[in-house]
Amino acid sequence: MAKIKFTLNNKQVEIEKSPTARLLDILREDFDFTGVKEGCGEGECGACAVLINDQIVNSCIVPLGTVEGKNIVTIEGFSKTKRHEVLRNAFEEEGAVQCGFCTPGMLIASESLLNKNPHPTDEEIKIGLSGNLCRCTGYNMIIKAVKSASKKGDGLW
Amino acid sequence: MKDISSSVRKVDSIIKMSGVAQYVDDIKISGMLYAKTVRSTKVKAIIKNIIIPELPSGYHTVDHSDIPGKNVVSIIFDDMPVFAEKEVKYYGEPIMLVVGEDKDVITDIISNIEIEYQEQTPVFEKIKSAINYHFVKGDSNKAFKNAKKIIKYDYETGYQEQLYIEPQGMIGEIENNKVTLTGSIQCPYYVKNAVKVVLDANDDEVRVKQAVVGGAFGGKEEFPSLMACELAVALRKIKKPIKLIYEREEDMQVTTKRHPAWIHMEAAINEFNEIDGLTAKAAIDAGASIGLSGVVLARALIASTGAYTIENIEVDGDVFLTNTVPNGAFRGFGAPQMLFAVEMFIHHIAKELDIDPLELRLKYLAKQGDATSTRGKFRDPIIMNDMIKKAMEMSDYKNKVKAYEEEGTYKGIGMSWFLHGCGFTGSGEADHIKALVKLEKGADDKVTILIAAVDMGQGIQTTMKKIVSHILNIPLDQIIYNKPDTDLVPDSGPTVASRTIMIVGGLVARAAKQLKEKWEDGKQIVVSERYKQPEYIKWDEDNFIGDAYPAYSWGVNIVEVEVCPVTYQVTLVGIWSVYDVGKAIDERIVMGQADGGILQGVGYGYLEVMRNENGRIVHKNVTDYIIPTTGDTPPMETFLIDNPYPLGPYGAKGAGELTLVGGAPAVALAIENAINKKVTRIPVTPEYIMELMKNG
Ligand code: FES
Ligand code: FES
Numbered sequence: 001m002a003k004i005k006f007t008l009n010n011k012q013v014e015i016e017k018s019p020t021a022r023l024l025d026i027l028r029e030d031f032d033f034t035g036v037k038e039g040c041g042e043g044e045c046g047a048c049a050v051l052i053n054d055q056i057v058n059s060c061i062v063p064l065g066t067v068e069g070k071n072i073v074t075i076e077g078f079s080k081t082k083r084h085e086v087l088r089n090a091f092e093e094e095g096a097v098q099c100g101f102c103t104p105g106m107l108i109a110s111e112s113l114l115n116k117n118p119h120p121t122d123e124e125i126k127i128g129l130s131g132n133l134c135r136c137t138g139y140n141m142i143i144k145a146v147k148s149a150s151k152k153g154d155g156l157w
Numbered sequence: 158m159k160d161i162s163s164s165v166r167k168v169d170s171i172i173k174m175s176g177v178a179q180y181v182d183d184i185k186i187s188g189m190l191y192a193k194t195v196r197s198t199k200v201k202a203i204i205k206n207i208i209i210p211e212l213p214s215g216y217h218t219v220d221h222s223d224i225p226g227k228n229v230v231s232i233i234f235d236d237m238p239v240f241a242e243k244e245v246k247y248y249g250e251p252i253m254l255v256v257g258e259d260k261d262v263i264t265d266i267i268s269n270i271e272i273e274y275q276e277q278t279p280v281f282e283k284i285k286s287a288i289n290y291h292f293v294k295g296d297s298n299k300a301f302k303n304a305k306k307i308i309k310y311d312y313e314t315g316y317q318e319q320l321y322i323e324p325q326g327m328i329g330e331i332e333n334n335k336v337t338l339t340g341s342i343q344c345p346y347y348v349k350n351a352v353k354v355v356l357d358a359n360d361d362e363v364r365v366k367q368a369v370v371g372g373a374f375g376g377k378e379e380f381p382s383l384m385a386c387e388l389a390v391a392l393r394k395i396k397k398p399i400k401l402i403y404e405r406e407e408d409m410q411v412t413t414k415r416h417p418a419w420i421h422m423e424a425a426i427n428e429f430n431e432i433d434g435l436t437a438k439a440a441i442d443a444g445a446s447i448g449l450s451g452v453v454l455a456r457a458l459i460a461s462t463g464a465y466t467i468e469n470i471e472v473d474g475d476v477f478l479t480n481t482v483p484n485g486a487f488r489g490f491g492a493p494q495m496l497f498a499v500e501m502f503i504h505h506i507a508k509e510l511d512i513d514p515l516e517l518r519l520k521y522l523a524k525q526g527d528a529t530s531t532r533g534k535f536r537d538p539i540i541m542n543d544m545i546k547k548a549m550e551m552s553d554y555k556n557k558v559k560a561y562e563e564e565g566t567y568k569g570i571g572m573s574w575f576l577h578g579c580g581f582t583g584s585g586e587a588d589h590i591k592a593l594v595k596l597e598k599g600a601d602d603k604v605t606i607l608i609a610a611v612d613m614g615q616g617i618q619t620t621m622k623k624i625v626s627h628i629l630n631i632p633l634d635q636i637i638y639n640k641p642d643t644d645l646v647p648d649s650g651p652t653v654a655s656r657t658i659m660i661v662g663g664l665v666a667r668a669a670k671q672l673k674e675k676w677e678d679g680k681q682i683v684v685s686e687r688y689k690q691p692e693y694i695k696w697d698e699d700n701f702i703g704d705a706y707p708a709y710s711w712g713v714n715i716v717e718v719e720v721c722p723v724t725y726q727v728t729l730v731g732i733w734s735v736y737d738v739g740k741a742i743d744e745r746i747v748m749g750q751a752d753g754g755i756l757q758g759v760g761y762g763y764l765e766v767m768r769n770e771n772g773r774i775v776h777k778n779v780t781d782y783i784i785p786t787t788g789d790t791p792p793m794e795t796f797l798i799d800n801p802y803p804l805g806p807y808g809a810k811g812a813g814e815l816t817l818v819g820g821a822p823a824v825a826l827a828i829e830n831a832i833n834k835k836v837t838r839i840p841v842t843p844e845y846i847m848e849l850m851k852n853g
Contacts, residue, residue, distance in 0.1 A: 034183035035176015037371070039322045040405045044779045047322055075176035088174050092166045095745040098753065099614030100173025101323040101371030107174060126787040133779060135320050135372050136614045138752030139790040 006067045009033070009077030019065025024048045026064050027074055035075035035104045039133065046132030049105040050074050056112035058131075075104035083111060086153035087145070094145035098136035105132050110146045118157035119150050161627050161807045162799075164745035167619045168633065169612065173369075181326040181341045181368040186398035189328070192219075192256045192391055193263045194401075195270055196411065197245035200772035201480040202274035204243055204252070210269040216257035218270075219391040226357030230386055232347060232379045237446040237483065239355055239386040245274070246445040247480050248773045249411040251383070254391050256399055279480035279772055283419070283440050288451045288476040290458055292701035294532050295469030297425070300434025304425035308509050312422065312498035313838045314821075316767035317415035318776075319487055320784050323371020324408040327384045329391075330398035332364070336389050339366040342381040343373050344651035345609050349643045351382035352389045363389070367640040370613035374757070375486035377613070378653050379449055380413050406777050413485030414767065416441040416453055418494035422502045425469075430510050432521065437461040439474035439495065444483035450476040453484075455582050457491030459705045462530045463499035464541065464574040465521035470530060472701075480772050486653065488754070489818045492577060493761060497839055500573045500822035505835055518574065519545075533704035536693075540800050541574065541711055544735040547796055548572065548713040552733040557717065561830050568730075570717045571826025573819040578706030579811035580656040583698050586707075587690035593647040594664040595685045596625070596672050602679065604629065604672070606638040606665060608649040610657045615813055616746035617657055623742055624662055624806050628669035629676070647685070655811025658742060659708065659802070664688060666806035691804065708802045710810045711737040714819040716759060717791075718827040725843035725850070727763050727828060729791040732756075734819075736795070739802040739810035751795040751816045758820020760785045763828065763841045 005014045008031060015030060024041075027033045027050070036059055039047030043061035050059045051073040078084050087110055090096075097103050106129065113120060113128030120128060125146045126139075134142065150157070172178040195218075209218055221228050221240040230237045241252045252272065255263045301307065327340035336356065342348055342365070349365040356363065365385070370377065388401050403412075418441045425434035439457055443450035458474045503521070507514035523529075525539050549555055549572070557570045580586050595607035604625060612618040622636045639645075649661045664686040671684040696703040717730040732755055741747040767782055768775050776782040801808020821839050829836045834849040 028183075033176070034179075037180070037323070038182070038404075039324070040779045042405070042778050042780055045322060075174075079175035084174075088171070091174060092170050095164070095167070095749045097167065097170040097173050098616070098749055099321070099323070099370060099372040100169070100178055101180065101321075103173050104176045126790065129787045131786075133320075133322060133784065133786060134753075135322050135374070135757065135784065136753045137749060138754070138756035138793065139785075139787045140752040140793045141749055143787065143790070 002065060004064055004068050006069060007071040009073060017064055019063060021064040022060055023062040023064055023067060024059040027059060033074045033076050037101055037104060039101065046105040046109060047102055049108040049132065051108060051112065054115060056109055075107060078108065078111060083153060083156050086156060087149045090145040090149035090152060094141045094148060096137060096141040096145040102132060102134040106134065106142055110149065114150055114157040122147065158627065158630065161623060162741045162744045164743050165619065165623065165633065167616055168622060169618050178369045180323055180371050181328055181339060182402050184328050184339060184368060186328065186330055189398040189400055190256050190258055191260050191263060192254045192388065192399050192401040193267060194251045195253045195255060195267055197241060197248060197250040197252060199245055199274045199276055200248050201279040202245050202276045204241065204245060204272060205275050206273040208271040210266065212266065213262065216255065216262065216266060217395050218253050218255055219394055220253035223390050223394050224355055225393065226355045229354065230383045231351045231354045232382055233449055234447040234451060237383065237448060239383065239390065247482050249482060251387060254387055256391050256395055281479050281481065281772060283477040285478045286475040287443065287447050287478045288454065290454060290701065291473045292531065293471045294528065294530060297434035297436055297469040297471040300425040300469040303427065304433060305428045306426040308424045308426060308506050310422050310502055310505050310837060312420045312501060314418045314494045314497055315840055316417050317487060317761045317765055318409060318767055318782055319374040319376030320782065321372030321374060321376055324403045324405055325377065325380060325384060325412060326402040327381060327388050328400040329388045331392055331396055335362055335364050336392050337364040338385050338388060339368050340381050340385060341368055341370050341377055343377045343611050343613060343653060345641045345643050346648045347379065347651055348382050348385045352385050355386040356389055356393060364644045366642045367611050370611060373613040374488045375490065375653065376412060378486035378651065380485060405779065409776060409778065409782060410774055411482055413483055415487040416443065416450065416484040420495065420498040422498055424506050426510065430512065432467055432506065434469040435462065435467045436471045441476055442479055442484065443476045444479060444481045446483045447476060448483055449485050452582060453491040457495040459530055459578065459582065460492045460495040461499065463496055464523055464576050465503065466523045466527040467521060481769050482774060488757065489814045490654065492818045493758065493821055496575050496818050497821045497825065501825060501837060504826060529705065531701045531703060531705050537708060537802060538800060539711065540737055540798060544711065544713045544737060544798055545574065548715050548733055548735040551794055551796065552715040552717065552731065554715055558830060564833065567720045567722050567831050569827040569829065569831025570715060571823045571830055572713065572715045573822040573826065574713055575819040576709045576711050577655060577811060577815040577818055579659045579708045579710055580706055581654050582705055583696045586660060586688055590650040592650040592661060592664060592688040593685060594649045594661060594668055595647055595683060596668045598672060598682045600679055600681050602635065604636050606636065607646045608661055608665065609641045609646050610649055610661050611641060611652040613652065615750060616743065620658060620742040620746060621662060621665055624666050625669045628666060629673055655814045658809050659805045659811050660688065662806040662809060663804060708810050710812060710815040712815050712819050714755060714823040716823040716827045718824065718831055720828060720831045720846065725846040729759065729789060731791050732793045734795045735798060736815060737798055737800045738812040738815065739805050740799050740808035741797055742807065742809050744797065747797060747812050748795050750812050752793055754816025755793065755820050756785050756790065758817040759824045762821030762824035762839045766840055766842060
């Protein structure tokens with residue numbers, strides 16, 4: 001057991017748990033942020049992606065002990081931002097959401113990509129999202145949505 | 158009013174994008190326990206003895222002896238036990254549940270349970286036929302007797318994993334003596350009916366609700382019934398809320414997959430180089446129980462002439478039982494295996510006869526009025542000629558296929574033609590399902606759609622509302638369509654077989670018209686509609702004679718690839734598709750099905766490898782079962798041509814499966830074009846290409 005303090009969706013939080021606990025479980029079970037999904041549990045599908053200090057990380061392979069003092073944003077936190085709104089509109093307009101299970105991770109990956117590269121090419125979008133699996137959409141509409149968000153949200157990123 | 162095809166924003170996107178949509182694992186019930194499954198570690202064995210360690214207080218085991226009713230999962234063919242009793246027939250077969258508060262403690266208990274087995278010799282070969290179907294059309298015997306040449310090929314297809322990104326899950330509780338289950342499911346009434354048998358319960362003692370479903374693709378058609386039965390038995394015993402969620406590894410190891418298939422094709426060629434007769438002999442591997450395999454085989458066999466009309470055919474197929482994980486429903490349901498064989502075979506015939514494959518194919522392309530493979534009739538217009546022309550233009554097919562035939566280009570393009578029968582095979586809709594739908598208008602003039610159809614991402618929350626909104630001329634937000642709950646909705650049938658829009662949506666449209674006639678502001682009105690088979694549809698189930706489906710959707714896929722001459726890695730360069738789905742209820746939604754379906758179909762054709770070794774699935778997770786990622790996705794272009802079906806809502810036919818079934822042959826033909834070798838097996842992996850390059 002250890003006391004771990006970090007910022008979660010803009011709030012200071014503290015939790016006493018084993019430092020080896022998976023961040024994914026802590027977020028879902030202790031903080032009720034169930035928008036963070038488990039698809040593989042092995043760091044390979046991106047469904048559990050969150051931002052830690054603005055970097056995209058798969059929370060299923062992050063031990064709680066490593067996030068001390070860090071700033072974590074889940075889809076619930078991100079969804080309150082202007083950038084999410086722009087992405088959200090683009091995803092809706094392009095039809096990029098089907099079952100939606102990959103969607104929170106896809107949005108986090110899109111945010112992380114646009115943060116580094118506000119005007120990515122199709123190829124750069126594909127690379128940026130290649131860690132996120134989607135079985136429903138064939139990715140085509142997701143790629144278009146990110147492209148359109150990068151245009152419509154010009155200046156936001 | 159706008160054309161119904163013009164796209165609207167999906168009604169369920171916002172909750173999914175903000176992370177508040179409740180999938181089954183997101184549901185918490187206070188006092189909830191967790192369950193985990195104890196599974197067979199043997200492929201085939203007699204269970205001699207089970208020693209359960211002393212359980213800490215609050216922990217339970219649940220097994221066959223706790224079942225109040227029958228120990229069987231009822232779905233079409235009732236041969237799968239809920240919990241193994243005396244014997245196990247595959248690796249991973251469920252034996253019992255361990256239930257309690259803490260997952261770690263449960264895992265610990267499971268690792269201390271000792272099961273003594275007496276191993277038996279398993280069967281992996283195709284020797285135990287459980288079902289055989291056979292049918293003929295015309296006189297293929299004569300055709301073969303008089304043939305100038307007989308061409309024979311064998312085709313083989315592998316497993317495919319649905320790989321919905323949300324693993325299987327179910328949660329349940331007892332509410333006023335009623336077992337209430339909420340799950341990631343396609344078919345609420347399948348689950349309810351199966352649970353009733355296991356609990357020996359009355360209709361009002363079981364309730365099944367749908368959670369938001371994170372993808373299904375057939376994988377959540379029958380499998381959830383097994384989980385629900387296990388959980389229901391545990392709920393009756395323990396009387397506390399319980400959650401049963403699979404991790405990916407467990408899901409991949411034990412859930413149903415696409416049946417591996419072996420298809421032997423023969424063609425009788427006459428003196429004019431015509432295909433006078435055709436025989437197809439198929440074998441599918443059911444795994445350790447039959448389940449839906451007979452229905453899968455039937456759909457495969459009926460597709461044995463694909464999009465072509467051949468006068469004289471003989472078709473035969475077997476479902477083989479092996480000591481491997483049971484296979485089951487997967488988008489396409491037997492058709493992908495057979496359409497791969499048909500499309501390759503017609504090309505291989507053309508090559509053997511040294512005629513242009515396109516010419517040969519066009520000659521046999523089915524036309525309106527032709528007899529189907531089962532002596533039914535293609536009643537509605539077939540517009541494949543226009544579709545093929547369009548697809549060839551979009552992709553520059555003609556020029557490319559010639560150019561790439563040159564030795565050493567390592568580029569290729571392939572085109573598949575296909576059809577998909579909409580709705581249940583044969584008399585399923587009329588005799589077994591008898592779908593019922595209801596619309597309820599409240600005093601507030603809001604209209605509630607009461608059906609058991611599940612939105613698993615395919616967008617029916619939106620399209621069903623659109624149908625009602627267009628007919629009643631009211632806005633979408635005046636219409637309510639909640640996730641089905643068997644206490645509230647009638648049985649409109651399972652969400653399978655590309656039947657939801659055409660059959661259920663058709664009934665919803667009829668109910669809406671009824672409501673429109675009876676409409677009075679402020680008054681409560683309920684209307685309902687039950688499925689009636691059109692009189693002219695006749696089906697002889699024993700002999701496979703007649704109309705196997707009320708209608709067909711059609712498609713053309715073109716895939717372009719490059720093959721690396723050194724590593725034989727295949728890169729997708731482009732995908733073009735043209736579909737006739739009657740009429741799209743929402744164009745963007747159908748386009749989304751098209752993108753996702755084709756990538757899943759193409760993945761099946763060249764990328765997705767799954768094997769079992771000595772009865773165990775070798776692949777464990779997405780790290781070793783590889784599906785396409787954004788990196789594999791080429792530019793995709795889809796075009797829809799309207800061809801309204803008179804009995805579908807606004808002319809709509811099925812779309813969900815159609816978009817998958819042509820993917821594998823298209824990519825396999827593209828690879829064949831690139832390497833100039835005959836491909837007879839999918840997935841066409843680099844290892845297989847290397848083998849072909851070495852041995853021809
Ligand atoms: S669940 Fe974490 S990457 Fe798949
Ligand atoms: S929308 Fe279903 S997995 Fe992406």
